[in-house]
Amino acid sequence: MKSPIFYLRDGRYGLIEIKLGGDDNIEHGAKTLKKLKDTIDTDRMKEPVFMMVLVGKGKYVYRRDDGVYFVPITCLKD
Known part of the structure; x- marks a missing residue:
């Protein structure tokens, strides 16, 4: 599955990986995001x-030491 990209109105964007749970899945999701970020040509576009x-x-919600946010979907309701 490809990671969704969330575009903001001002042109900035973020990368999202969706995982159903489990520490191993969360770690895999974070690795996938970092790998994807490394493939972005920053001469042509900004970093996420x-x-x-x-x-x-x-x-x-918390921000990991590597800069990846951990966000439970239940925290997005408000």
Whole structure:
């Protein structure tokens, strides 16, 4: 599955990987995002402003040390 790209109105964008859960799946999602980011030709376009692993369950959003956000879908309701 390809990672969705979220475009903002001002031209910035972010990369999203969707995983149903489990620490191994979340880690795999983060690796996939970082690998995708490394393929972007930054001479032709800007880097993504965020990378996010969207998961099914969780209580809070956090930013990992590698810059990837962990976001439970339930946190997007408000």
